[in-house]
Amino acid sequence: MNVSLDKQYLPSERYKRHAAYLAVLAVVIIGLCSYFKFEPLLFISDFHYMADLVVEMTPPNFEVLWRKEKIFASILQTLSMAFLGTLAGGAVAMGLAFLAARNTTPHPAVGAVIRTLLAIERVIPSLVILLLFLIAVGLGPFAGMLSLAVGTIGMFGKLFANAIEGAEKEPIDAVHSVGASKLQVIRYAVIPQVLPSFIANLFYAFDINLRAAIGLGVFGGAGVGYEISMAMRLVRYRDALALICFTILLVFAVEKLSDWLRSRALGQDLLK
Amino acid sequence: MGANTARLLSFQILARMIDVRQITKSTKEGVPILKGISFTVTKGEFVGILGPSGAGKTLTMRCLNGLTRPTSGEVLFTDHEHNLVNLTHARGRELRKARRQIGVIFQGFNLVKRLSAIDNVMIGQLGRINLLRSLVYGFTDDEARQALAVLEHLNVAHLAHRPVGSLSGGEQQRVAIARAIYQQPAVMLADEPIANLDPTNARKIMQILTPLAKEMPIIGVFHQPDLVMEFCTRIIALKEGVVVRDGDSKMTRSELVDLYGAELSEIEASQRILQPA
Amino acid sequence: MGANTARLLSFQILARMIDVRQITKSTKEGVPILKGISFTVTKGEFVGILGPSGAGKTLTMRCLNGLTRPTSGEVLFTDHEHNLVNLTHARGRELRKARRQIGVIFQGFNLVKRLSAIDNVMIGQLGRINLLRSLVYGFTDDEARQALAVLEHLNVAHLAHRPVGSLSGGEQQRVAIARAIYQQPAVMLADEPIANLDPTNARKIMQILTPLAKEMPIIGVFHQPDLVMEFCTRIIALKEGVVVRDGDSKMTRSELVDLYGAELSEIEASQRILQPA
Amino acid sequence: GRSEEQSDGNPKKLRFGLLVAQETEQTYERLDVLTNYFTKQLGREVEFLQITTPSAMIEAMRAKKIEVAGGTGAFTYLVASKAIGAEAIATTTAADGNVRYYKSCLITNPNSGLKSMEDVVKNAGKITMSWAYPTSTSGHLVPRYYLQKRGIKPEDFKEVFTSTDHTATLFSVTSGRVDVAAIMYATLDRFLKIGKVKPGSVRVIWESEPIAPGPVFVRKDLDPALKKQIQQAYTNVAKADPNAMEALQAQFTYSMSYIPATDSLYASLRQMANQIEGLTLEEE
Amino acid sequence: MKQDTPWTYSGYRRRQTLRIWTIALVIGFCAYWAGVSCKVDVDALRTGLPKGIDFLGYLFPPDWTAFADMAMPALETILLAFLATIFGAFLSLFFGLAAASNIAPRWLRNLSRFLLATERSLPEIVILLLLISALGLGPFPGVIAMAFGCIGMLGRLFSDAIEEINPATLESIESVGARRWQVITYGVLPQVLPSLLANTIFRFEVNIRLSVLLGAVGAGGIGFQLYYSFQTLQYQRATTAILITLLLVFVSERLSDYVRKKLTLDARL
Numbered sequence A: 001m002n003v004s005l006d007k008q009y010l011p012s013e014r015y016k017r018h019a020a021y022l023a024v025l026a027v028v029i030i031g032l033c034s035y036f037k038f039e040p041l042l043f044i045s046d047f048h049y050m051a052d053l054v055v056e057m058t059p060p061n062f063e064v065l066w067r068k069e070k071i072f073a074s075i076l077q078t079l080s081m082a083f084l085g086t087l088a089g090g091a092v093a094m095g096l097a098f099l100a101a102r103n104t105t106p107h108p109a110v111g112a113v114i115r116t117l118l119a120i121e122r123v124i125p126s127l128v129i130l131l132l133f134l135i136a137v138g139l140g141p142f143a144g145m146l147s148l149a150v151g152t153i154g155m156f157g158k159l160f161a162n163a164i165e166g167a168e169k170e171p172i173d174a175v176h177s178v179g180a181s182k183l184q185v186i187r188y189a190v191i192p193q194v195l196p197s198f199i200a201n202l203f204y205a206f207d208i209n210l211r212a213a214i215g216l217g218v219f220g221g222a223g224v225g226y227e228i229s230m231a232m233r234l235v236r237y238r239d240a241l242a243l244i245c246f247t248i249l250l251v252f253a254v255e256k257l258s259d260w261l262r263s264r265a266l267g268q269d270l271l272k
Numbered sequence B, C: 001m002g003a004n005t006a007r008l009l010s011f012q013i014l015a016r017m018i019d020v021r022q023i024t025k026s027t028k029e030g031v032p033i034l035k036g037i038s039f040t041v042t043k044g045e046f047v048g049i050l051g052p053s054g055a056g057k058t059l060t061m062r063c064l065n066g067l068t069r070p071t072s073g074e075v076l077f078t079d080h081e082h083n084l085v086n087l088t089h090a091r092g093r094e095l096r097k098a099r100r101q102i103g104v105i106f107q108g109f110n111l112v113k114r115l116s117a118i119d120n121v122m123i124g125q126l127g128r129i130n131l132l133r134s135l136v137y138g139f140t141d142d143e144a145r146q147a148l149a150v151l152e153h154l155n156v157a158h159l160a161h162r163p164v165g166s167l168s169g170g171e172q173q174r175v176a177i178a179r180a181i182y183q184q185p186a187v188m189l190a191d192e193p194i195a196n197l198d199p200t201n202a203r204k205i206m207q208i209l210t211p212l213a214k215e216m217p218i219i220g221v222f223h224q225p226d227l228v229m230e231f232c233t234r235i236i237a238l239k240e241g242v243v244v245r246d247g248d249s250k251m252t253r254s255e256l257v258d259l260y261g262a263e264l265s266e267i268e269a270s271q272r273i274l275q276p277a
Numbered sequence D: 001g002r003s004e005e006q007s008d009g010n011p012k013k014l015r016f017g018l019l020v021a022q023e024t025e026q027t028y029e030r031l032d033v034l035t036n037y038f039t040k041q042l043g044r045e046v047e048f049l050q051i052t053t054p055s056a057m058i059e060a061m062r063a064k065k066i067e068v069a070g071g072t073g074a075f076t077y078l079v080a081s082k083a084i085g086a087e088a089i090a091t092t093t094a095a096d097g098n099v100r101y102y103k104s105c106l107i108t109n110p111n112s113g114l115k116s117m118e119d120v121v122k123n124a125g126k127i128t129m130s131w132a133y134p135t136s137t138s139g140h141l142v143p144r145y146y147l148q149k150r151g152i153k154p155e156d157f158k159e160v161f162t163s164t165d166h167t168a169t170l171f172s173v174t175s176g177r178v179d180v181a182a183i184m185y186a187t188l189d190r191f192l193k194i195g196k197v198k199p200g201s202v203r204v205i206w207e208s209e210p211i212a213p214g215p216v217f218v219r220k221d222l223d224p225a226l227k228k229q230i231q232q233a234y235t236n237v238a239k240a241d242p243n244a245m246e247a248l249q250a251q252f253t254y255s256m257s258y259i260p261a262t263d264s265l266y267a268s269l270r271q272m273a274n275q276i277e278g279l280t281l282e283e284e
Numbered sequence E: 001m002k003q004d005t006p007w008t009y010s011g012y013r014r015r016q017t018l019r020i021w022t023i024a025l026v027i028g029f030c031a032y033w034a035g036v037s038c039k040v041d042v043d044a045l046r047t048g049l050p051k052g053i054d055f056l057g058y059l060f061p062p063d064w065t066a067f068a069d070m071a072m073p074a075l076e077t078i079l080l081a082f083l084a085t086i087f088g089a090f091l092s093l094f095f096g097l098a099a100a101s102n103i104a105p106r107w108l109r110n111l112s113r114f115l116l117a118t119e120r121s122l123p124e125i126v127i128l129l130l131l132i133s134a135l136g137l138g139p140f141p142g143v144i145a146m147a148f149g150c151i152g153m154l155g156r157l158f159s160d161a162i163e164e165i166n167p168a169t170l171e172s173i174e175s176v177g178a179r180r181w182q183v184i185t186y187g188v189l190p191q192v193l194p195s196l197l198a199n200t201i202f203r204f205e206v207n208i209r210l211s212v213l214l215g216a217v218g219a220g221g222i223g224f225q226l227y228y229s230f231q232t233l234q235y236q237r238a239t240t241a242i243l244i245t246l247l248l249v250f251v252s253e254r255l256s257d258y259v260r261k262k263l264t265l266d267a268r269l
């Protein structure tokens, strides 16, 4: 045999190298942990406090759900807020994502500018955005919806762009090679590929916005958010937990819907 | 130089639809892969490119379409309207316009797996149809009928609405060929267009390509010297990034042995297995 | 029935390493694709499967490896230790154990594009090595050397460290073959293993496979009747999901015409292009 | 482990949980100065932890992870005393005896045409109203009790909102998006002082009686002597260490001082809370 | 068979168009009623926006003197966010694998998707309270809470990425008789590595921005500084905190770009 493996590619060498990286990482982590005085043993020695709290929080007091008759109306409003916020924010985010992603941007400079804007948008605290809209349109679900939309743009603009950049190159090459314009390449080679992840991300955005909207429900004065926040502050954990269970149900339902739509878009090609 | 000579010269230049001038290509690390390739292709030619695996055939094809930019050298392309485009430098609109006239069949097919076969074929016309329509509406019935006719011609019309990802290898290959034909280009580049096809289908494809080549030059990469010699009008042989032969469609035995190595002689033995009836 | 007969019978069963019994497969919509395929493969055979594009060759191969579960019928596999495994029903551990002994070369290569060629080859041994080691340690130097030797044998040792995605079509194909060989299976399934290779390399692969077939039966799908007739010990012809011929490695002209259609006769003409020196 | 050494009534190390909230001006700055001061006064190690959520503070105290809590509003103290029996030991007051500062008020936008409480009572059905946030003492509890006494329930308004904090409340009034809002006087005062709100752009239509500001409170199982010591450390700070006093004073718009506090100081607030639906500290 | 109704492109297009219009109409209908229930008022937005933007004026100019106070919290935030991201990403990887349909059996997938959804809908404060009662206040519970917060997001993003892997490649590894874990190490991880890292670094950025969570358990950080400045109405000080966060976010974005460039396989010359 006249070809032999370079030393650096020998599995044992590779292993040593990886072990070294891991060791450095471990040292850094352990160093940081001890610098910040982590005490994992507390999990054992003080576990009873946690157990006490869990006991105090359970069982959820589902009575609250029907005691407050306005809750179901407020859920509708919460859902509306989240839905519109996702729709508006998601649409803008999607458009910007195509401008930001490196493989679809009309010009690298445009991409860089959009990415920068998205980053700036993300760091503006949601409190500031909320205040801005509170002042502009007053308290109420509309302000909440607007701030959700803006929040969605920053975060999902980036996630959508990540998805676009992950699209396979070959079909894109092929569509380019028939002389299609950038928009056509996007429409015929990129979108079919990223559709499943777009759907998943859109529902994920809805899911995040739903929770945020529940938080913003404080506005309404009688919504789930208001009740959860009241219950938590009054140390009525059982009531809070009942409402939280309800939220979990809602979020899980959204998740299932997303799954179903996405599996249709993913399409199973191979006969199993 | 008289006006006549000038016209003649320009005619000669125009007849050269693809003019590859000393292109080289190296990897980022500087390993040369194409080491100065030159040839010209004129109207009416059906060029077969032969060469061992890894010779740089696919890379050359990519340069001819502007998907890869050569490290040095240039590729000139004369389109239907006799505009000369330098594919090595062209960008944006100009490149798009040129590509519209260059059909490509890729080695790995490069189809959009989640679209149906017919949609993949119609993608071939994207460069020609109105942008707005292509974005919002898609294609017309007429276009679909034409695309279907091409698929029909290639025996895969019954698969038109299946997502391409679920087709068999040979079926995908034929869809890729259909896309390039449907594109109605001025030049066609075909990278191993019949590799995944059975002998009859392969032959049929060659029979379809041959008359097409009269209209638009076809440059094809093949691994079947026999078919190339039968159908092509010219054979270019590539080895290790260099053109080792460029000439008519009859390669001599020694040329073939030069290209593929001495083991080739064994191939001969297998060539008369099918005894006449 | 005496003990002897029983032993003899069981021996016959054991010699049949792959026993395909009346498998059918339909799509979800109920369109039949395989329409009852049966054959058995015993030790020492090099079976060539021929058939037009879309005949169901790839699908049959997938059934032989348990990747696709037939709608009806079953596939029995006798492994090295003479255990009989019903691939149609096997699951989990049992299926894994059986698959370890079935090497597959896929039509589209299906390599892990981001791993290097040698890593892809070593994946072939995953079924055999200790789970923990394969997770944390990876492979041993010895294994790497063996994998390199296989690559060397296939002329692609110099590409060992390149990510597979950057290799040319034929190079990828050879890496896929290397993986199957390195796996040291009891049976090898090869789906168009030489489609993307030039004649010399293709021939070389066939020459490598032939002696291997003495040890482990090889079932290969090919589109080159000439090579199949030269190297294989048996030819199975598939057409529209049905076995239309199963017999020795000499196919007559009429058989070929039956299989590929009447256009085949033209192929003959192209078969004597290489004149003897 | 660590918890045993802390669980007796006389821990070696005292941990102060400090809530950062708008509700009181008791936000602590220059923690190093304060750490010094309290270490010296209490004769043991002291740690300051700044927290942003009231329930976190209550649970930390319940699990014996902090001994002293400060910076909360009165309402949070009421909850803590109910849930874990926390004891108030000190609170703030204006040093000059002026009680103008910690109280609640109702404000309107001058353009709304509402000039007095009478207008509000009369036109309740046409008015939008906003509380500061649900558990605010000055921005919800006190004004709501007052309105209740005047015979107006939240349902009587055209619409009632709950804002996220005093700032948002103030700005929704100045921008004219809400007609009437309840707010802590100190917040308004602060904005007027720094000039971010112009005097003409809000009108105060009602001011409450002075409210007991949120106390410093301690865990109930601490040694009584230690509780006393902590109390004294607070009440003596102005005399004992002007530097520390300055740090404690940082966010007040007026000069304040610490005075001893007992639970009785909060009895009236507790009563108010118990009479308001949704805020009661009793089991419903 | 359905051969009797011949397939036509216009029919196919009609069906497609019908489907798209149906979806659009349903969404439009929902959006309309959602708009009614949210009291959407575009006019109010148009007239009010200038006032809102006026308010942003309060944030300027930044109070640079606060910079010194914030350098240390910023550094601590980075370190804590780093730890939390590593722990969180590590945990999420397992959740992500368990929640991917092409890797995990159905029951496991449903279970872990449910757990992920639960984690995402559980208000942070509940988790914080549990952690505080066991671990007390300080950076330790902060990091654990932050790591826990990663799981809902990263677990989901990871599993989505894994589900989009080309199934043929996974099959080819299964076909050598590899165990599930081996398929994961050799087939799944190398392929999703770029998106794994991109999402992890993105979560690192989110953690920096969410460091107000650390404030909730008394661990300080730049997020706490921001919160503190807002609560004490020192808007210009808040701007400084925002700008520092922005800087950190940019750095992590650059890092992400760099890593991605290293990992993207530029297979084609």
Ligand SMILES: Nc1ncnc2c1ncn2[C@@H]1O[C@H](COP(=O)(O)OP(=O)(O)OP(=O)(O)O)[C@@H](O)[C@H]1O
Residues within 6 Å of the ligand: B027, B033, B051, B052, B053, B054, B055, B056, B057, B058, B059, B060, B107, C166, C167, C168, C169, C170, C171, C196, C198, E266, E267, E268, E269
């Ligand atoms: N990104 C890359 N980095 C390094 N080398 C590369 C890269 N891409 C291609 N090559 C090498 O360039 C050579 C030519 O590749 P090309 O794909 O053109 O071969 P080919 O002639 O088409 O072969 P085949 O018949 O196998 O398809 C191959 O040896 C390949 O390994």
Ligand SMILES: Nc1ncnc2c1ncn2[C@@H]1O[C@H](COP(=O)(O)OP(=O)(O)OP(=O)(O)O)[C@@H](O)[C@H]1O
Residues within 6 Å of the ligand: A269, A270, A271, B159, B166, B167, B168, B169, B170, B171, B196, B198, C027, C033, C051, C052, C053, C054, C055, C056, C057, C058, C059, C060, C107
């Ligand atoms: N998921 C699917 N749904 C419907 N039909 C399918 C699906 N997968 C494969 N087929 C069809 O089954 C037939 C057989 O496919 P297979 O891949 O086995 O062909 P093949 O004989 O390998 O052909 P080739 O030589 O072109 O590779 C093809 O016509 C194909 O279109």
Ligand SMILES: [Mg+2]
Residues within 6 Å of the ligand: B057, B058, B059, B107, B191, C168, C169, C170
């Ligand atoms: Mg090639």
Ligand SMILES: [Mg+2]
Residues within 6 Å of the ligand: B168, B169, B170, C057, C058, C059, C107, C191
């Ligand atoms: Mg096949």
